[in-house]
Amino acid sequence: EPEVTQTPSHQVTQMGQEVILRCVPISNHLYFYWYRQILGQKVEFLVSFYNNEISEKSEIFDDQFSVERPDGSNFTLKIRSTKLEDSAMYFCASKPGQGNYEQYFGPGTRLTVT
Amino acid sequence: DQQVKQNSPSLSVQEGRISILNCDYTNSMFDYFLWYKKYPAEGPTFLISISSIKDKNEDGRFTVFLNKSAKHLSLHIVPSQPGDSAVYFCAASLQGGSEKLVFGKGMKLTVNP
Numbered sequence: 001e002p003e004v005t006q007t008p009s010h011q012v013t014q015m016g017q018e019v020i021l022r023c024v025p026i027s028n029h030l031y032f033y034w035y036r037q038i039l040g041q042k043v044e045f046l047v048s049f050y051n052n053e054i055s056e057k058s059e060i061f062d063d064q065f066s067v068e069r070p071d072g073s074n075f076t077l078k079i080r081s082t083k084l085e086d087s088a089m090y091f092c093a094s095k096p097g098q099g100n101y102e103q104y105f106g107p108g109t110r111l112t113v114t
Numbered sequence: 115d116q117q118v119k120q121n122s123p124s125l126s127v128q129e130g131r132i133s134i135l136n137c138d139y140t141n142s143m144f145d146y147f148l149w150y151k152k153y154p155a156e157g158p159t160f161l162i163s164i165s166s167i168k169d170k171n172e173d174g175r176f177t178v179f180l181n182k183s184a185k186h187l188s189l190h191i192v193p194s195q196p197g198d199s200a201v202y203f204c205a206a207s208l209q210g211g212s213e214k215l216v217f218g219k220g221m222k223l224t225v226n227p
Contacts, residue, residue, distance in 0.1 A: 031212075042203075048213075101215075107155070
């Protein structure tokens with residue numbers, strides 16, 4: 001069964017450093033998302049991406065964040081200058097198309113900023 | 115901004131009994147609701163969903179009920195099994211646009227053998 005994959009599973013970085021989190025969505029899916037979950041809190045929407053552009057972003061997704069689909073398979077989230085409060089689980093998700101509400105999630109990347 | 119609320123953080127039930135997980139929402143524009151299950155160190159896994167035009171959807175041991183007037187939905191698991199022990203998230207979405215998911219805080223279900 002096709003699945004969403006994410007790498008790395010755990011990333012430790014120092015405050016101020018840039019990180020890139022990588023995702024490979026399910027191959028025939030057209031909508032891509034990033035969510036995050038700070039420890040003990042709810043899963044929060046960060047950004048959605050469709051047709052090679054951002055379709056919606058949350059207030060969390062400020063100028064320090066960017067997304068890219070550099071080729072036909074990868075979907076990346078970049079944090080330019082990490083802060084302590086960026087420490088969280090980051091989940092990538094994808095879905096086939098408009099009106100298909102079920103999103104399929106990857107296993108997540110645990111980002112620890114020290 | 116708590117548009118989707120799961121007010122009970124945990125539930126413990128005996129194997130074979132019914133588990134009832136509740137969820138409330140405030141945004142009457144939501145038109146699709148989903149339940150996800152999450153094990154530690156894994157991503158959320160889709161379980162069952164319901165459109166706002168329905169009041170019940172059933173899939174094997176899992177049934178979701180929607181009460182739009184009360185802005186309330188519930189997930190029933192019958193019979194509960196130890197493998198059902200996980201964190202369950204209620205989520206909601208709006209048709210059109212990005213169709214992002216808005217999640218509740220989750221509820222930890224423990225099914226005791």
